[in-house]
Amino acid sequence: MATAQQSMASALLFLNLIMYVVVAAIAGWAINYSIDESWNSLQGVTPPVRLFPIYFPIGNLATGFFVIFALIAGVVGISTSLTGLNDVSQGSPANMMSAAASALVAWTLTLLAMGLAFKEISISLRPASLRTLEAFTIILAGTQLLCAGSLHAGANEAILATPVGGRV
Numbered sequence: 471m472a473t474a475q476q477s478m479a480s481a482l483l484f485l486n487l488i489m490y491v492v493v494a495a496i497a498g499w500a501i502n503y504s505i506d507e508s509w510n511s512l513q514g515v516t517p518p519v520r521l522f523p524i525y526f527p528i529g530n531l532a533t534g535f536f537v538i539f540a541l542i543a544g545v546v547g548i549s550t551s552l553t554g555l556n557d558v559s560q561g562s563p564a565n566m567m568s569a570a571a572s573a574l575v576a577w578t579l580t581l582l583a584m585g586l587a588f589k590e591i592s593i594s595l596r597p598a599s600l601r602t603l604e605a606f607t608i609i610l611a612g613t614q615l616l617c618a619g620s621l622h623a624g625a626n627e628a629i630l631a632t633p634v635g636g637r638v
Contacts, residue, residue: 475624479569480558482617487551489610490576494544496603500537503528529600530593536586537600540607543579547614550576554621563632566625573618577611584611 504526526533550572557569587604590596596604 473624473627475620475627476558476561476566479617479620479624480555482613482620483551483554483558483569486547486610486613486617487555489606489613490544490547490551493540493603493606493610494548496599496606497537497541497544500526500528500533500599500603501541504534504537529596530590532586532590532593533596533600536583536590537603539579539583539586540603543576543583543607543610546579547576547610554617558621558624561628563625563628566621566628570618570621570625573614573621577614577618580607580611580614583607 507527526537529536554569554573557565584607587607590600591604
């Protein structure tokens with residue numbers, strides 16, 4: 471039987487799955503756009519601009535790092551959400567602890583991307599697509615924290631509900 475923590479964790483995992491797909495799609499688009507437009511943007515530019523392998527003609531100097539880390543956080547978050555939904559549906563203590571641990575990994579990567587989003591925001595104005603990516607990343611940092619907390623509470627409840635057998 472599903473407990474309150476497991477149903478809340480399932481809802482948050484599904485919400486995060488959708489949001490991580492959006493983050494990965496926007497970050498993937500930004501990388502694709504940068505690869506396509508780098509050749510046109512770098513005509514006649516001095517070599518120091520070419521130190522970063524992908525020059526981002528949109529945004530500012532923090533955009534390249536932010537987009538790459540947002541893409542990494544998005545892909546890890548998608549896999550964490552999918553495996554977490556499977557683990558929560560099984561409900562055993564080992565599965566719940568596995569989902570909680572992977573949620574913490576996804577949360578730390580999302581925090582890294584969120585920090586770079588804050589840096590990008592503080593530097594200068596950006597186009598609407600990057601502002602959307604920043605907003606989703608910042609919101610995801612909060613919802614992933616709630617999800618990880620819910621998974622830890624569900625794991626604790628699953629451990630307490632497991633009967634202890636055998637001799638002492």
